[in-house]
Amino acid sequence: MRAANETPAVSRRTALNWLLGTSLGATLVAALYPVFRFVIPPRVAEAPVNRVLAGKLSQLPDNSGKIFRFGSKPAILIRTPTGEVRAFSAVCTHLNCTVQYRPDFQHIWCACHNGQYDLQGKNISGPPPKPLEAYKVDIAGDDVYVTRGA
């Protein structure tokens, strides 16, 4: 038995506040966690695309380029002034815009912030910090196939 005037290490009020506080906190977490998860969409299983038919050689004159769909992202097929065919990711490494081939510059250009890449996809001027990802090009007859992981 404790004497009436002796104060316990943890008062009844403190203990109750602590219980109330933690249960309120737990309720909040229980309510917010599903919200936090809900706002991020689930991963949709997509068959990984590693090789696509990017275009027809006959429709790609020298010193030109075209955008094609590589999985869910755009990619660019270019034919250099000397007739070589190359493929790169078309997503600018600066801020995600889609690049294009500029016949007058004879290299790849991004309209958004004036980023420039040479015919090897290397960033040569403007703000892009990295080169464009390069893909492997196979030509079968008139068909141009592009493969990831070149």
Add this chain to the structure above:
Amino acid sequence: MRALDKLWHALDERLELDPIVEFVAHKVVPRHRHSWAYYFGGLTMFFLFVQIATGILLLLYYRPTAEAAFESVQFIVTRVPFGWLVRSVHSWSANLMILSAFAHMFSVYFMGSYAKPRELTWWSGFALLGLAMGFGFSGYLLPWNTLSYFATQVGTDMVSKVPFAGAWLLKFLRGGSEVTGATLTRFFGFHVAVLPMLTAVLLAGHLAFIQRQGMHVPSSLEEEAKRRKPIRFVPNFMLREGVVWLLGLAALAALAAFFPWELGTKADPFASAPAGIKPEWYFLFMFETLKLLPAHLFGIEGELLGLGAFAAGGLVWFLVPVLDRGRPGGGRGRAFFVLGWLVLAYIVGFTFASFAGVFK
């Protein structure tokens, strides 16, 4: 009139409206040579009202999916009676609202009105400007045209550079890893539900602070304000404000009618960004700065450095009420006065230089 008197009497009997009447009757606005600056906040609110009204009208026809959004806006501007006008007014009013908010912010800044005890008014105003830009950014995507598609690519990619939370924020904003129809649907939700709700709450606070504290008079104008008789809010200031709102409406109507807002071409996620692509004018100073930065600077990626500098600048601007300790003799610190002019010169200079085509 008798019916109105009766209604007033009945309400007063139940709600005791006397203190409110008393408050309104005694509310005054100081009069001095810079009193004109007191109209910009109200003008911004006027454009907000226009946005709410025209936004509700657009909701009657707009469809927020990648397949239907562009066509529904096309339908509004070509087939719906006065649809072109409603859409054009909504776009122009958005721009005028931002312009007026900037004018309000800078006039408040140069009069030093952010200082104690009005820090909360400054901070709520800062948040409201952020929300207004959020409205602009999310609304820009809704017509689902080429320009808005790439503006959203760039804008959301910037968010991904936020330390630690960047990847999560990118997915949260885009509704996936790319800008797709999922992004459009989300932005629609932000634009018509989340942002309006936050704006309503913050605006209520912002206005309540102003009513509670009254208009601020800079120390350099105190003597003049004491000498001259203040303007009674009801009806004198309200009538003057009505004239300013009418001028705003006239400018808006002229712009919307003579320069109908373009719709452009439908967004194609598998097309190149078109030449000459630019964001809205109020993002131009940041856009041109990011274009000027080299790929690497001091061993850091240029765009990271630029975005970091903008974030730091925004933080300083936000914290001005605590950073500016004022001058011993009263008045705001000279350094912050100069800073304000530098910021204004930078924003105005870069914006005009961009329009003039100085940056290639």
